[in-house]
Amino acid sequence: MFQTVAIVGVGLIGGSLGIALRERGLASRVIGIPRREATIAEALSVGAIDEGTLDLRRVSEAELVVLAPPVLTIPPLVAAMAPYLRPGTIVTDVGSTKGALMGALSELLPPYTDLVGGHPMAGSERGGVLASRGDLFEGSVYVLTCIPRTRPDSVARLAVMARALGATPVEMDSDLHDDAVARISHLPHVVAAALAESTGQSALSQEVLRLLVAGGFKSTTRIASSPPEMWRDICLTNRDAILAALTDFEGALAQFRQALETDDGGALFDAFARGKQVRDSLVPVTLPGEPPK
C-alpha cells in the first residue's frame, strides 16, 4: 500500500502503527525516527520498525510521514523536516487535538506535500514503544480531518489504511472533533488525574487505601496513569473546549455537593439516575460473560 513510511515519534501509537503496517503488509519499509537513541533498539525489538535513525532528513525517503510525538513538539519538528519532504508525500499525525495543529502545519508544510489530520482513538494508560501492539487499532474509530488544500485521494488512501488496521475511518471537521474529544476523552483524563491526586491527600495510610482499592477506583482512575507530557500538550492545544466541558462537570458535581450537604435523598437519587441514563445511552450495557466496556 505504501513504499516507505516514516514514523516520527515512536511511542505507544507510533510503535503500534509500525507493527500493524509491517505485520499487515501495508508498507514495504518503516523507518522510525524517535527522539532518543535508546528508543531505536526498543522499537526494533518489538518489530515496530525496519530501521531507526535520529536524522529527520530521512523523511525524504518516505511516501507517508506519520507524526506521533506529543502534540506540542510537532510544529518545530515539521519546520525542521519540511525542506527534506519530497513532492507528493502525505503527512499525517496521530494527535488528540486537531484544530490548532492543522492550522500550524498547513503553514509549515511545502505546497507540494499533502496534509491529512489523523486521530486513531485507541490507546492505553501505558505509554512507550514497549507497550505497542499491532492490534491496538482493532475496533476503534480513526478520525481523519482535512484542510482546504487536502486532496481527496490522500484522505481516501488513509481511510483504506485505517480499515486495514481494523479501525473505522471517520472524516470530521477539526473543531467539531476537538469539542467532542474534550468531552469524551480530555475532561475524563483531567477528572481521573484529579481524583487520583486527591486520594493521595487523605490522612489515611497508603496501606489501608491499597487494601481497599477495588474495581471502582481502578477503572475510574485507570487513565490517570497516562504520560503527563502527552496530556499537558493536549490540554494546552484544546484549552477552551476542555474548560467549557469542565464548567459543565463542576455544575454537575455542585449538585451532588448540595444534595449531600442537605441530606436530600431525592436529589441524590436523581443525580445518580441522570448519570446512569447518559452513561447507558452512550455505552451499550455489558451483557453477562462479556468483558466490561
Next chain:
Amino acid sequence: MFQTVAIVGVGLIGGSLGIALRERGLASRVIGIPRREATIAEALSVGAIDEGTLDLRRVSEAELVVLAPPVLTIPPLVAAMAPYLRPGTIVTDVGSTKGALMGALSELLPPYTDLVGGHPMAGSERGGVLASRGDLFEGSVYVLTCIPRTRPDSVARLAVMARALGATPVEMDSDLHDDAVARISHLPHVVAAALAESTGQSALSQEVLRLLVAGGFKSTTRIASSPPEMWRDICLTNRDAILAALTDFEGALAQFRQALETDDGGALFDAFARGKQVRDSLVPVTLPGEPPK
C-alpha cells in the same frame, strides 16, 4: 459450614453470595427473602437460593442471616424480623457503609443474637440478581466490623466463610472503613456519575459522542451505570466522609482549572504527574498481556 442461611435482599451481592454458598457446599440450605415476588423466580433460575419467600418470619429457620438490600432499608427490615430471630443466630450485612448501620442494628437486634458487619468489596455496575456470579468475591477483600458485644467466634466463622468465597477477610474499625471507602469507592462513584451527566449536557449530538466514545470515557464512567438507589443510600449514610473527600477532589480539580486558564504547561504537567504517581502507587501497573486493572 452453616445449616440454613437466609439472604434478605437478593440483588447482585445477595444473589452471588447465595450461588457461592450453594456451589461451594458452605450452606445446606439458602432461603432467599427478596422484596419483590418476581425476584424469587429469578434467584431460583440462577441457582442463588434453594427456596424463596416474602415472609420475613422465615429468618427463624436461619443460623446465619445476611442483610443485602440497599443500606437504608436495613434498619426497618431488622426491626420487623427481630422477634423471629432464634438465639445464637449470627446477623451480618453486606453494606458499603458501616458506622451508622452498626450502631442502629446493635440496638434493634435481640441480645441473644450476634452481629458482625460485613462489606465484601466486590461488585459490578450491573445490579440485580440476574447478574449474580458465584465467583464474584474471588480475589476481593471482605471487610468485617464488630460492635462491643460481637463474639470473637462469630467473626472467626465469617472470616472462614470469606476465605471459602475466595476473598481475603480483613477486620477493621467501622469509622476507619467508612473514611477509607469514601475515598476509594464512594467519591469515585459520585465523580463518575457527575462526569457522565455533564457529558449529556453537551450541545454535541449523541451520534457524534457515541461515535467517539473510547476506552477513557468507558472506564472513567463505568460505575455511573450502578443502581441509583444503592448509591443514594450510601451517600446518605456516609455523608461527612464523602463531603471531606469531595472537598479534596474539588481542590485538585481547581488546580487543573487554574493551570488551564493561565495556559500553565508546567502546572498541568505537575498535576497530571501527581495523579499518575498516586494511581501507580495504589494500583500496580498492568503488565503486557494482562487485562487492565
